[in-house]
Amino acid sequence: MIRFDSVTKRYAGGTVAVRDFSLEAPSGQITVLVGPSGCGKTTTLRMINRMIDPTSGRILLNDRDVATLRPFELRRGIGYVIQQGGLFPHKTVIGNIETVPLLLGQDRRRAQARALELLDRVGLPAEVAGRYPAQLSGGQQQRVGVARALAGDPPVMLMDEPFSAVDPVVRAQLQEVLVRLQGDLGKTIVFVTHDIDEAIKLGDQIAVMRPGGTLAQFARPPELLSRPADAFVAGFVGRDRGYRALGFAAAGALPLAPERTVRLGGPLKAARDRGADGWALVVDDREHPLGWLATGEVPDAALGGDVETGLLSLGGTLATEAGTLREALDAALSSPSGRGVIVHPDGRFAGTVTASQVLTAIESRAARLRQQAVHDAGKQPAGPGRSGRSADDDVAATGIGRT
DSSP states (O other): OEEEEEEEEEOTTSOEEEEEEEEEEOTTSEEEEEOSTTSSHHHHHHHHTTSSOOSEEEEEETTEEGGGSOHHHHHTTEEEEOTTTTOOTTSOHHHHHTHHHHHTTOOHHHHHHHHHHHHHHTTOOGGGGGOOGGGSOHHHHHHHHHHHHHTTOOSEEEEESTTTTSOHHHHHHHHHHHHHHHHHHOOEEEEEESOHHHHHHHOSEEEEEETTTEEEEEEOHHHHHHSOSSHHHHHHHOTTHHHHHGGGSBOOSOOOBOOOOEETTSBHHHHHHHOBTTEEEEEOTTOOEEEEEEGGGOOGGGTTSBOOGGGEEOOOOEEETTSBHHHHHHHHHHOTTSOEEEEOTTSOEEEEEOHHHHHHHHHHHHHHHHHHHHHHHTTSOOSTTSSSOOHHHHHHHHTOSOO
């Protein structure tokens, strides 16, 4: 647990980076600090490991005031990840990762074994172990940075905009890596970002900071999206927060429709004959969807050929049966055929769904949960002071019925 008690950081000349900041970051969870540039996010983070000392107030780590700990002693129990990895350029990948275990007194053989294990955990092949940072892509460098921060098995991780310097595809991959690692390891993580979508995806709770270094709101993602504390928070979270909130509502049993699929490499004529409404879903030999074939656009002269990847429209995203309403709606809206593709957990095709069907499910769920919230209101207190998800949170997660 990390607790800030009325922490202020004032620099010489009178500039205040953080003012009267108080919150508690629970153990084993991801707490995200988010806000516009210059609001004190990084300063707040760096005060935890005493890279910066507060002017007033206290920061407690498991009920110990960090000001009473020697910096090197404090930092041994804290992993730190920054933009672009911050790797030692003169050391190999394995040399970077084993740095902390060696400093902690592990023999080199154990440290190398630990480094190779972490490479696998962050999704990198063992072949990169002997390369230098300059020989890696930006995404690979960030994965190595995460592995190095985990090498000493610290209970606390500080992450300062670690994924902001990579492209959106790699960023999404790195976010998934962090979610998976956190599910396995359960670290106490404080994560800084200026991206509200990243904050919502990763955070168990989110602290929105305003210019001047004050705390505007501290809440779980569903509450933040449905009940912004003021106009600043509402503006920062964005006007499409209702759509973002669908990411917290399970899709459940959507009415999936069967689809007459065609195989990649199969006869193009047969594919055109099987297409419904001018579209045919193409799958591979494992029944994994590959894309849509616009059968109405296939010229007669080409009908003697086979279905090839180059003929497919690949714009539609896929959603899983166990996914969220946001994923299902996005799959339907992005599909060139107007039918969202839903897959089983192993990637096999399960069925299709339309946007109107997803919206019907959203409205039905919202009405049901509103009724439940009214029923429960007289039985127990609701709102942010009670632990766990409330019925009101579930209503909020549908994005319906609140502004």
